[in-house]
Amino acid sequence: MIQSAYIHIPFCQQICHYCDFTKFFYNEKLADEYMEALANEINVNVNGKNNRVKTIFIGGGTPTALNITQLRQLLELVNEKFDVQNCEEYTIEANPGDFDAEKIKLLRDFGVKRISLGVQVFDDKMLEEIGRLHKVKDVYQTIDALHQQNFSNISIDLIYALPNQTLENFRHTLDEAVQFDLPHYSTYALQIEPKTVFYQRYHKGKLHRPPQETEVEMYEILRNTMRQNGNLQYEISNFAKPGFESKHNLTYWNNEYYYGFGAGAHGYMPGVRTGNIRPLPHYVKQAMEDGKPILNTERIGLKEQVEEEMFLGLRRLAGVSKATFTKKFGFSMDALYKSAIDQLVNRGLLANMEDRICLTDQGLLFGNDVFEQFLLDDDILVHLR
Template sequence: YIGGGTPTSLSAKQLDVLLTGVHRLLPTSTTKELTVEANPGDLTSEKLDILKSHGVNRLSMGVQTFDDRLLKKIGRKHSAQDVYDTIRLLEKKQFDNVSIDLIYALPGQTIESFRDTLNQALAFGLPHYSMYSLILENKTMFMNWVRQGRLELPSQESETQMFAEAMEAMEKAGHHQYEISNFATPGKESMHNLVYWNNENYFGFGAGASGYLGNQRYKNVGPIQHYLKPLRSNQRPIIETEELTLKNQIEEEMFLGLRKIEGVSLANFKEKFKKELTDVYQMILPELEEKGLAIIDENRLRLTSKGLFIGNDVFEKFLLEKE
């Protein structure tokens, strides 16, 4: 998976150099899914030819919304027309394994505007859609504007309605929800994303990338020159590491696994941690089941539809007492 920034902002020649290096240095011969993130308007016929020649078989495109007014408000450079032009180009190049990201609960977004975005997105008939609510980070321009009253976010009720309508529309269009924010036609689920939600290990290469190996999470230096400096003297460019305790690992297994619609396998949990999930969480499971938020079904613990709507509140229940 090549992303986290926007690889398609590189020139065709630079993309060629990047992907040549990836294939030379990493074991890609058995790779089933090779995804590149793209911005609408960045892709050209030449770039797509380069991507295809290097075995890229999936694109993830950050569309966010089809409302040009909102795109401008959130600082995106592309327009709705750019999305249509890019999709047309992808069709021409027979590049059909495409996912698009949409954001809901944007500043000033109405139910009608979101509904329109949803309809336009689904009209493309793509195999995969990701849907995220806007998350405001502290010390960002957006957060400051909200605090100053310069930006108004949709109400919690509107946000919930947007998500509910998205779930319903996706289901009608034949896209099953396999994770809280992700919808796919059967067989087109993101293998890359499932690595995260299955709480599996992964390498993170590049400036600002994060990885997870053994029971250690790490993060690389962000600014490119700072990242390159240690590499030039054969040092690893890691700025931050975190050793996960058994408690941390169990909590993450639950937070991540319960994002999946199928939930957490009791058998896998026991194999991984040598403990029964039902013993570890014996104090909270009856309460969650009684409230209709979670259920144990076919040897898996999963959230109900009601639980998915308030996922973060439910996840908090799986925090363990300090060791």
């Protein structure tokens, strides 16, 4: 069974300086064309109506940048193709101040259950410096408007290690964020990605990030603050009240299958990962022609499945279950990784328990160093099957 559906809406009112997702300035005519192409892609690839999926996530870009007619069209499409009523988690991304009471009511009426708000930082000057349109007051107004429409499952995204951000700045953002007592928080260290404004500034020496030691200290402050406010860490960058972990993101980390629709979207079907065309005109043209706007296809063999099971699973604080690993692949984790596990345990980066392995507190700080130890030689699996 395909566990989840991801639908990408690439439009924004403004392009943030750090963002490398597929995104374009909102244009009503282009958005109309995109919605038609998106509908064709979904209809070609999903047969029938009311298909069962565990989670639906509409991301971007900013989905709520669509006008009310386009947003309704999108929600009608989702409701026709998927069994929204029995979906465990139906999320849409939004920016504070980007949608009004009419749009919020529309989301509620069409069965959206969870809102993910791109807050990023509680500092008006810093919001402007990273290219955000909203102000701190918009966060308060938006969350209040959501509560008035009976939305309680709200998550906010935060970014730290921003240019010129100090420990004091970050503490202030966290203190303001947790006073909302929301059920979920996602908090990421800034990554300098190619083809972004920040990337250009960084390579010109005009972007001054906090030193790595400060970033590490920010992460420790983050973990402590979240724990003190009853938000349990369940993944490297994600914290939630018990029962409010992101089921959609757990699909990714559990290495399960999901649809990916829209420009630049990625999907994972049995044996294959796909990545869609990113440029809008090319995506629209191909999606309208045959509903298959795929840029690249990667065959996922046993080697890749095993590696991804480890990379993705170790992002969760629960780690990777040894029993689940054996059930999936027909051989034990130790048969393949005993030496690597022992070395990582000796370095204090990994905990090896009877039923699972997981990152230690130190391992959380150096996850990439751990993950690379689980890369495999091409022929190593031959004798295990």
